Amino acid sequence: HPAWLPPAAFRAVGSRRALVCGAGTLVGTVRDELAQACARYGGTVAWRPGPGPVDGTGDVDLVLALTAATPLPAPVAEVAAQCRRHHGAGALGAEGFALARTGDVTVVLAEEPAGLLHGLFHVVRLGESAFGAARGPERHRPAMRLRMLDHWDNVDVHPVMGQVERGYAGGSIFWRDGSPRGDPARVRDYGRLLAACGVNAVSANNVNVHATEARLLTDRLGDVAAIADVLRPYGIRVHLSVTFAAPVVLGGLPTADPLDAGVRAWWAATTRQVYDRIPDFGGYVVKADSEGQSGPFTYGRSHADGANLLADTLAPFRGVVHWRAFVYDHRQDWRDRSTDRARAAFDHFAPHDGRFAPNVVLQVKHGPMDFQAREPVSPVLAAMPATRLAVEVQVTQEYTGQQRHVCYLAPWWSEVLRFAPWGDHRTVAALAAGDAGEGGGLVGVSNAGDDPFWTGHPLAQANLYAFGRLAWDPRLDPAAVLDEWIGLTFPPGPASGHDLVRRTLHEMMDGSWRTYERYTAPLGVGFMVRPGHHYGPDVDGYEYTPWGTYHFADRDGVGVDRTRASGTGFTGQYPQPWRDVYESLDRCPDELLLFFHHVPYGHVLHDGSTVIQHIYNTHFAGAEEVAALRRRWDRLDGLLDPGLHTRVRERLDEQVRCAEEWRDQVNAYFFRKSGVPDARGRRIP
Numbered sequence: 171h172p173a174w175l176p177p178a179a180f181r182a183v184g185s186r187r188a189l190v191c192g193a194g195t196l197v198g199t200v201r202d203e204l205a206q207a208c209a210r211y212g213g214t215v216a217w218r219p220g221p222g223p224v225d226g227t228g229d230v231d232l233v234l235a236l237t238a239a240t241p242l243p244a245p246v247a248e249v250a251a252q253c254r255r256h257h258g259a260g261a262l263g264a265e266g267f268a269l270a271r272t273g274d275v276t277v278v279l280a281e282e283p284a285g286l287l288h289g290l291f292h293v294v295r296l297g298e299s300a301f302g303a304a305r306g307p308e309r310h311r312p313a314m315r316l317r318m319l320d321h322w323d324n325v326d327v328h329p330v331m332g333q334v335e336r337g338y339a340g341g342s343i344f345w346r347d348g349s350p351r352g353d354p355a356r357v358r359d360y361g362r363l364l365a366a367c368g369v370n371a372v373s374a375n376n377v378n379v380h381a382t383e384a385r386l387l388t389d390r391l392g393d394v395a396a397i398a399d400v401l402r403p404y405g406i407r408v409h410l411s412v413t414f415a416a417p418v419v420l421g422g423l424p425t426a427d428p429l430d431a432g433v434r435a436w437w438a439a440t441t442r443q444v445y446d447r448i449p450d451f452g453g454y455v456v457k458a459d460s461e462g463q464s465g466p467f468t469y470g471r472s473h474a475d476g477a478n479l480l481a482d483t484l485a486p487f488r489g490v491v492h493w494r495a496f497v498y499d500h501r502q503d504w505r506d507r508s509t510d511r512a513r514a515a516f517d518h519f520a521p522h523d524g525r526f527a528p529n530v531v532l533q534v535k536h537g538p539m540d541f542q543a544r545e546p547v548s549p550v551l552a553a554m555p556a557t558r559l560a561v562e563v564q565v566t567q568e569y570t571g572q573q574r575h576v577c578y579l580a581p582w583w584s585e586v587l588r589f590a591p592w593g594d595h596r597t598v599a600a601l602a603a604g605d606a607g608e609g610g611g612l613v614g615v616s617n618a619g620d621d622p623f624w625t626g627h628p629l630a631q632a633n634l635y636a637f638g639r640l641a642w643d644p645r646l647d648p649a650a651v652l653d654e655w656i657g658l659t660f661p662p663g664p665a666s667g668h669d670l671v672r673r674t675l676h677e678m679m680d681g682s683w684r685t686y687e688r689y690t691a692p693l694g695v696g697f698m699v700r701p702g703h704h705y706g707p708d709v710d711g712y713e714y715t716p717w718g719t720y721h722f723a724d725r726d727g728v729g730v731d732r733t734r735a736s737g738t739g740f741t742g743q744y745p746q747p748w749r750d751v752y753e754s755l756d757r758c759p760d761e762l763l764l765f766f767h768h769v770p771y772g773h774v775l776h777d778g779s780t781v782i783q784h785i786y787n788t789h790f791a792g793a794e795e796v797a798a799l800r801r802r803w804d805r806l807d808g809l810l811d812p813g814l815h816t817r818v819r820e821r822l823d824e825q826v827r828c829a830e831e832w833r834d835q836v837n838a839y840f841f842r843k844s845g846v847p848d849a850r851g852r853r854i855p
């Protein structure tokens with residue numbers, strides 16, 4: 171399934187007379203993309219790989235050129251001169267491009283081949299409007315240099331987690347039953363989709379590294395190189411999740427102590443071999459001392475010691491180590507409120523700010539807990555000014571409906587990226603971007619698999635697309651990104667009903683994350699999911715287990731007291747103004763009330779309703795909104811590919827069922843605990 175690159179998305183470029191100037195693998199990709207589109211839509215494409223005579227450009231209407239491809243055709247030279255005047259030389263960077271429409275020619279100019287490829291896909295996105303009125307030159311550059319998807323794919327089928335941990339889209343694109351899947355065409359198509367939304371890096375295996383996955387670093391490196399070869403023409407680098415215990419489990423050493431000379435030598439030699447085989451290898455991803463993975467704590471060393479060991483071996487090759495900050499004790503004592511999982515990442519990492527090597531990227535989950543539908547922004551992001559930080563989001567919908575529910579997540583990510591930890595102009599997006607784009611960037615846990623629609627739920631493709639687009643430009647409006655995705659994925663056809671498709675998808679998806687939030691765990695308290703697989707409601711599922719995910723509901727009230735005054739003190743990890751805002755029962759935003767405070771059921775929210783009545787209202791409303799989604803989808807019957815329509819309809823049936831289950835369980839639970847009836851007398855089972 172071509173997702174957001176169906177042939178018809180190329181109609182505008184494919185009907186043009188195009189000229190491509192420049193050489194290199196990615197320029198070849200640009201040319202091939204155009205050639206394919208032109209073959210379908212009647213255009214032509216000429217290629218001038220090196221310096222050579224410039225024929226008049228009177229007979230072309232689209233030029234894509236590298237600045238180095240001199241002499242440049244006249245309109246391109248003009249755009250180049252304008253860019254230099256406005257922005258100076260080197261202004262487009264490794265992946266940026268300039269776009270202009272001068273006279274009758276649309277010009278894309280880039281300093282590096284990757285920029286040309288991104289420019290081509292931008293023109294595809296614009297469609298006919300790229301060939302209309304005069305424009306530009308506009309300069310387009312990614313806000314973040316690292317825009318990476320982590321695959322939680324296992325090489326071996328894991329007895330509990332299956333082929334893809336938290337995967338809801340079938341099997342892995344890369345692996346099957348312990349071996350490479352052997353489907354390079356599929357991997358190539360995936361790379362193409364990713365490049366078209368701006369992603370430039372992929373980590374090819376699970377962060378939980380089991381025995382077989384560990385060997386990808388050494389004797390099975392060839393499997394990784396094969397993936398890198400297929401993704402390279404789309405400008406996507408491959409990274410690898412490694413186990414910190416590798417020197418022991420692969421190298422046969424007695425220790426993996428990061429300060430041990432033998433260990434350091436082993437990593438240096440191993441990394442050198444990786445680069446011998448994959449010269450543009452991106453680097454390592456590490457989950458250490460977390461949920462059973464080994465790490466530097468075993469040897470009494472810090473996470474800075476551990477991360478820097480790997481960073482040193484990667485530095486000569488300009489590789490990076492993505493070191494995850496998701497470190498906490500998953501064997502907590504649930505009776506002891508002084509331990510608080512939300513505190514863990516800050517407590518572990520903030521004291522080490524400034525101690526990480528420049529090529530360490532500390533990869534921080536966006537919230538302090540674990541990818542819930544609502545959490546505050548992680549305070550770690552504001553606590554480490556001297557560390558390169560990446561923000562990690564979960565594109566795979568583990569806690570947001572598992573790709574059975576419609577839940578467009580870009581509005582949620584956008585809220586996180588726009589959050590201002592100090593209440594001023596500095597946003598989370600700016601922290602991840604760093605100065606001049608040198609920050610750690612945005613990382614997403616991929617939601618794609620070998621499913622014919624790539625993502626299980628066909629509408630979940632929009633999350634993958636939006637992830638890439640927001641990493642490229644976090645200021646984009648999520649509704650506008652959705653609109654792009656709709657336009658590309660369901661391009662207007664001759665007899666299309668396209669307006670109805672567009673309108674209906676917006677009605678269904680724009681607010682779907684908030685709908686999901688309404689019928690699941692209330693007011694930011696999180697979890698309440700079935701243990702293990704995390705799908706569907708189980709209010710007390712994790713309440714008396716050691717995972718640290720509690721709501722503390724009793725007959726009088728609900729919520730986690732994370733204040734300094736009487737609770738875990740977590741609010742103290744925030745800078746002002748949030749430290750005081752979250753601490754204050756009056757000022758704490760309603761949507762996070764139960765994350766920060768334990769309150770009686772009669773506590774009155776800013777909107778005037780009590781907590782208990784809010785729980786009832788939102789759960790009835792959420793389930794009703796899902797029923798409306800289901801009805802809206804029926805309007806599109808006959809307008810879309812029948813297989814896709816049916817797939818979404820089946821998933822909507824399940825979402826209706828599951829939302830009602832959530833509504834009934836949550837409402838019944840709190841009615842029984844509190845004894846307070848619904849003021850509107852609705853049926854609570």
Ligand code: BDP
Binds near residue numbers: 335
């Ligand atoms: C949790 C998932 C678990 C992952 C973990 C992680 O349930 O499968 O291994 O995150 O991020 O949300 O490492």
